[in-house]
Amino acid sequence: MSSAFEIIISLEVQAELLTKSKMFCSCPNSFGQKPNTNICPVCLGLPGSLPVLNEKALDLALTAALALNCEVSSFSRFDRKHYFCPDLPKAYQISQYEFPIAKNGYLDIIKEGEKIRRIRIDRLHLEEDAGKLQHDGSASYVDFNRCGVPLMEIVSAPDLRSPEEARLFLESLKRILLYTGVSDCKMEEGSLRCDANISLRPAGSREFGAKVKIKNMNSFKAVQKGLEYEAARQEKLLSARNVVYQETRIWDGERGITLEMRGKGEEKDYRYFPDPDLPPLDISPGRVERVRSALKLRAGEVY
């Protein structure tokens, strides 16, 4: 990368939480079972079924929030995020939009042995996972086992300045989530996933360029590689005075390139609204303190 451009990266990390049961039903939170055996009316979104929040999922999200120096919200709420895909049985994902569990944290990353950079964290929220799709030439197949597995999404600020920093951020985050018992962070099994937003701007500029979202980077190395490729691609476009379009691209690890996503229809409009089936959360200082002391106890064990 020439010094003519500055790279701006933010990460959206999703971590599956180490609970015994799913987020809104009592199906086991487990991996690698026979297709469509770990399901019930609730996680299948059958007509008439209703969600009830797993308290442990909240406490694990709070643990992560405190470990990441976030401000915990006293009021938090679940919203419905609508999109149509066969692996999303209700055609909405129970997620959090306006009132996430926590906001405004940070994570320090160590670069070149000692140099510490502080990366801000914008928000941390809870949501449910979707099922899995398989494809052959003529059809697609849905396995709903993963539906309703508790996920925590952590969104960083656009503070990362290189693909290497992005990888370092992820490695630090993984260490923290493992130490605190929040997630097992196995990227190859999908219990830790990461999308990245990347844009370039002329060095010294304060404006942001058009950002591209990269999906399907399935290892720490892939995150760095994918972002390196994308940074180079954008630089080439910008150097030749071409335009970078705001879009979502897929990392193809085998070919080592990012690809345009096919068949993008209308603009995204998730039609979020508060989920009427789930009363809001009033996260008391008492609960936060309880989680904090458990975290300190754990830190004592680890160090």
Add this chain to the structure above:
Amino acid sequence: MNVSRKEVEYVASLARLDLAPEEKEKIFQQFNVILDYINRLKELNLAGVEPTTHVLQLKNVFRKDRSQEKGGELLAEVLKEAPDKAGRLFKVPPVIEEEG
């Protein structure tokens, strides 16, 4: 006129509905009648009023983190309802558009 035919078409597509021409026309007409009536709500000055998202003032409703395997009978009943399947998988026409 509150909405145009084009907007009605867009909304139908967003809701994953295909409308026959006469159906589209009828819904377009009805949309405008209904919106005319509903727009009286905009007269109300509701600045500073808290929205009611849940009518009961419940908070923090949880379940304990206990897991329970589901019986084979339930699984059989679920799969029986599938319009199309391959083994234990639900089969659908090819997914060509990723969303999310």
Add this chain to the structure above:
Amino acid sequence: MNYYYKMSVAEAARALQNKEITSKELTESVLERIEEVEEDIRGFVTLLDGDEVLLEAEKIDQARVSEEPLPHLAGIPMALKDNLCTRGVPTTCASKMLQSYCPPYDACVVEKLKESRTILMGKANMDEFAMGSSTENSAFFTTRNPWDTTRVPGGSSGGSAALVAAGEVFFALGSDTGGSVRQPASFCGVVGLKPTYGLVSRFGLIAFASSLDQIGPLTRDVRDCAMVMEIIAGHDPRDSTSAPKEKEKYTEYLGRDIKGFKVALPRDCFTEGLDAEVKKVVMGAVGKCTALGIEVEDVSMPHMQYAFPAYYIVSTSEAFSNLARYDGVQYGYRADGAGNFVSLYKKTRSGGFGQEVKKRIMLGTYFLSSGYYDAYYLQSLKARTQIREELQKVFRDYDFIVTPTSPTVAFQVGEKGDDPLTMSLSDIYTIIANLAGVPAISIPCGFVGGMPVGLQVMGRPFEEGRIFQFCYALECLLGVRNQLPETGVKRGGTVV
């Protein structure tokens, strides 16, 4: 032919317990009645096999003979609206989308009714996905009003109300999102209650608008309503919006003195659009309240005029979301010939839903889409707050709010046509109870031109007991209870 089917739930339960009749006889009586009138009423979407139903009745009779302890309503035939999930029994929401769908689980209320050993006769017709006021939106057929089969039974729980009124079952459950239990109760001359939001578990009720929906009983008198509520009310940990309340003995409120109760009469409800004859009957009933030592006063509720717009926005928005899941992937109807999944969705949803449902899904999509959310959805939630507060204020000074249930008696089949507003405006008195989450009942209070008129009583949240106390006294005073259309069923207005 015996006339056991004419008994109330309480009478039948007593006769069973005293071994004056058997559940088999009771069920046979109902089956004969169904044979006699169902062809004209068409209240059932699914009618269970008579032999199997009788087998269940015989089991209960045997248990009774051998002095096994049985629940109070054991052996009494009933029906369920077809949006309540019944394991292994089709649950269609009167939609092509779910025409052959058998849920793999029972709704909470269904479990409770099974535990109480009541006998399920079948599933009752309704407007598709509970959207409508007449059952004319059923994808299958229109149910007829037992008092005049050229008229609608009301809706959306029209099948449930008609079956109870026609003597085809002793009671039924419906669901009420904007008046869907009370309005058909009013049209068919039976009692219908929408409980306080959160009192009855919604687990297994196929959602229309989750923040408004409640399940409620349709019965032939107030006592029966209280008895059914004793079974279906109560906290359910599977419904996060279920209120953590102790169970109540509602029947204990019946017969208690009602002197000193204060009734509010919102004058905003007695204006334009209210049929003059209906008004006369309702005011007549209200006038008699004073004879019971009850104070009746006019109140003003100026926000009532915003109730309908707020209701329409909230209900369609939630409906869009709740009905997004019908895509032909896991269960239900799937359209043929889709080359990819987007086309699968569009074809399935376009072919599986009726026009009213499509219209409401689209309105909800519109209200929630970016750029419109604040002007419509958020505004409606704020209006909801104001309507709630207005009701709370009235309830500080008054025990009940009394209105007509519907501005007219049952209308003719086909009469309302396609006008998107007139049909919905027939819910104008009932929707505020859903918006505010308060309990509301409709009881018969007289007739206009041979058609029943309903009176609505709204009460404070979780004060169903006091509503029963008041309405039981009123019912005794008015002498209108457990009335079945006398000579069976009128066909095209003539007695057969």
